[in-house]
Amino acid sequence: MKLNERGLLVVLSGPSGVGKGTVRKALFKTEKQKFTFSVSMTTREKRPGEVEGKDYYFVSREYFEKKIQEGGFLEYTYFCGNYYGTPLDKVEEALNSGKELILEIEVNGCRQVKEKMMDAVTIFIVPPTKETLYERLKKRGTESQYQIEERIKKANSEFGLAYQYDYIVVNDTVDNAADRIKAIIRAEHAKTQRSIYKYYEIVGDLENDNQ
Amino acid sequence: MKLNERGLLVVLSGPSGVGKGTVRKALFKTEKQKFTFSVSMTTREKRPGEVEGKDYYFVSREYFEKKIQEGGFLEYTYFCGNYYGTPLDKVEEALNSGKELILEIEVNGCRQVKEKMMDAVTIFIVPPTKETLYERLKKRGTESQYQIEERIKKANSEFGLAYQYDYIVVNDTVDNAADRIKAIIRAEHAKTQRSIYKYYEIVGDLENDNQ
Numbered sequence: 222m223k224l225n226e227r228g229l230l231v232v233l234s235g236p237s238g239v240g241k242g243t244v245r246k247a248l249f250k251t252e253k254q255k256f257t258f259s260v261s262m263t264t265r266e267k268r269p270g271e272v273e274g275k276d277y278y279f280v281s282r283e284y285f286e287k288k289i290q291e292g293g294f295l296e297y298t299y300f301c302g303n304y305y306g307t308p309l310d311k312v313e314e315a316l317n318s319g320k321e322l323i324l325e326i327e328v329n330g331c332r333q334v335k336e337k338m339m340d341a342v343t344i345f346i347v348p349p350t351k352e353t354l355y356e357r358l359k360k361r362g363t364e365s366q367y368q369i370e371e372r373i374k375k376a377n378s379e380f381g382l383a384y385q386y387d388y389i390v391v392n393d394t395v396d397n398a399a400d401r402i403k404a405i406i407r408a409e410h411a412k413t414q415r416s417i418y419k420y421y422e423i424v425g426d427l428e429n430d431n432q
Numbered sequence: 433m434k435l436n437e438r439g440l441l442v443v444l445s446g447p448s449g450v451g452k453g454t455v456r457k458a459l460f461k462t463e464k465q466k467f468t469f470s471v472s473m474t475t476r477e478k479r480p481g482e483v484e485g486k487d488y489y490f491v492s493r494e495y496f497e498k499k500i501q502e503g504g505f506l507e508y509t510y511f512c513g514n515y516y517g518t519p520l521d522k523v524e525e526a527l528n529s530g531k532e533l534i535l536e537i538e539v540n541g542c543r544q545v546k547e548k549m550m551d552a553v554t555i556f557i558v559p560p561t562k563e564t565l566y567e568r569l570k571k572r573g574t575e576s577q578y579q580i581e582e583r584i585k586k587a588n589s590e591f592g593l594a595y596q597y598d599y600i601v602v603n604d605t606v607d608n609a610a611d612r613i614k615a616i617i618r619a620e621h622a623k624t625q626r627s628i629y630k631y632y633e634i635v636g637d638l639e640n641d642n643q
Contacts, residue, residue, distance in 0.1 A: 345624070351635050380635050388622040389631050401622055408619030411599040411612055413556070420600050424562050424591045 226419070228255075228316040229409055231402070232334055233325050235346030236379035237372060238358040240392050241325055244346060247399035248323060254403060257320040259295075259311055262288075265303040278308070296326060296333040309337065321406055328379040331386060342409050344402060345386035349393040437630070439466075439527040440620055442613070443545055443597075444536045446557030447590035448583060449569040451603050452536050455557060458610035459534060465614060468531040470506075470522055473499075476514040489519070507537060507544040520548065532617055539590040542597055553620050555613060556597035560604045 235241050249256050262278040264285050273279055280288075285304045288294060297306030307324065315322045326334065334341050348354040358372045383389055388405055392398040409415065446452050460467050473489040475496050484490055491499075496515045499505060508517030518535065526533045537545065545552050559565040569583045594600055599616055603609040620626065 344622075347631065347635070349634075383631060384624060384628055386624055388619070389624050389627045390622055401618060404615040404618035405622060407612060407615035408599070411555075411601055411616060413595060413597055413600050416600045417595055420558065420594060423560075424558070 226319050228257075228318065228320040228322055229406055230312060230316060230322050230324065230334075230338055230341040231406060232331065232341050232343040233323060233346060233402075234328050234331060234343070234386070235392075236328065236348075236354065236376040238354050238376060239346050239348055240357075240395065240398075241346055243395050244392060244398045244402070245323055245325055247395050248402060251399070251403060254406065255320045256323050257315050257318075258323055259307050259315065261305055262294075262308050263303060263305045265305075292337075295324075295337050296330050298327070298330075312338070328382050331382070335385075340415070342388070342405065343386040344388045344390050344405065345383045346390050346392050346398060347380075347383065349391055351380075437530050439468075439529065439531040439533055440617055441523060441527060441533050441535065441545075441549055441552040442617060443542065443552050443554040444534060444557060444613075445539050445542060445554070445597070446603075447539065447559075447565065447587040449565050449587060450557050450559055451568070451606065451609075452557055454606050455603060455609045455613070456534055456536055458606045459613060462610070462614060465617065466531045467534050468526050469534055470518050470526065472516055473505075473519050474514060474516045476516075503548075506535075506548050507541050509538070509541075523549070539593050542593070546596075551626070553599070553616065554597040555599045555601050555616065556594045557601050557603050557609060558591075558594065560602055562591075 233241050233245060249258075260274060260276070260278060262280055262285065264280060264282045265277075267273070267277075267279045271277065271279075282304070285297075285306070288308070289297060289304075289306075293309055294306040295309050295312050297304060299305075312322060324334070328345075331343050335343065348357070354376055355373055358376065359369055390398055390401045390405070444452050444456060460469075471485060471487070471489060473491055473496065475491060475493045476488075478484070478488075478490045482488065482490075493515070496508075496517070499517075499519070500508060500515075504520055505517040506520050506523050508515060510516075523533060535545070539556075542554050546554065559568075565587055566584055569587065570580055601609055601612045601616070
């Protein structure tokens with residue numbers, strides 16, 4: 222029995238190249254816990270094969286900007302002439318259905334999420350050593366030495382934002398990292414601040430019920 | 433790899449009859465995580481067969497009271513003419529060796545522990561329903577109806593202190609409860625406030641190391 226039936230908003234982030242996407246995929250393979258993700262909203266054109274409500278919610282710029290003004294996004298960004306955002310109402314819907322909502326965000330998006338949703342659980346994924354990450358960034362493509370150095374610089378600056386997150390999870394192996402995240406989610410559900418009201422529902426009338 | 437190599441002080445408590453002892457025993461059977469316990473210090477007489485440093489540390493009243501004055505106990509109590517306490521230095525020793533130290537305490541001892549050791553992880557074990565606990569208390573012995581009612585009254589008053597604890601764990605089955613506690617311990621090790629210094633040791637010189 223879980224004391225708290227509402228799902229958790231779990232935010233995954235970490236420096237470029239750390240393997241966030243692979244860890245997320247491993248999480249979704251878990252049978253015991255129910256994970257879901259959030260479909261983003263965007264103002265960019267729908268591409269052939271993309272499905273409304275599955276790949277994105279495709280909306281007009283006017284609609285998106287009105288929604289921003291109404292505070293309707295958990296987080297949003299403007300990139301290459303288009304908006305991308307996570308609609309708050311869809312997040313609430315998923316959490317109220319009791320599922321854990323996994324959100325992968327850019328390193329510097331943590332504060333934006335925490336401002337909107339204080340009880341989000343934020344996890345910063347790190348490599349076991351910095352050399353591991355450098356190796357991964359070097360192997361990733363066929364870029365020039367200059368591009369590789371730029372990536373390493375970016376990762377280095379991202380490392381410094383770990384302190385904004387609730388948890389730091391080492392990605393030594395994908396399965397270990399996913400197991401740590403699952404443990405964090407179980408523990409968060411047991412936190413007194415999350416479960417105390419549900420707990421009082423169960424035992425609340427004890428004082429007058431010495432049967 | 434654990435970012436934080438120091439063990440955790442894990443405090444288990446809960447209303448009488450909830451099954452704290454059984455859950456603790458299940459924890460100690462775990463192979464992957466290393467658990468230990470703390471030997472208490474007492475002023476009572478050694479009984480035949482008891483071993484110094486294994487069952488208790490047996491000391492004089494003068495020694496114990498001096499240690500109290502020096503703030504040498506994590507928590508202590510006076511019961512039936514004798515002192516019983518958990519020596520702080522032994523706790524530190526266990527934690528520094530990297531083991532998780534499990535401490536079973538009375539419900540109202542939580543504050544005393546938190547005052548001495550802010551980073552203790554405190555867990556309140558509860559029954560799945562209040563009826564479950566009543567049944568257990570009734571089955572426990574051959575006491576009179578009056579004694580059973582007194583026990584239920586005591587349990588009821590203890591229920592109310594759950595809010596002082598960090599986590600509430602439901603003891604629906606012993607294995608489930610032990611699994612929840614193990615998840616809490618893993619999660620606590622990943623908490624940023626515990627692991628950030630170790631993390632900086634690993635990645636600290638990144639800014640100047642764009643190799």
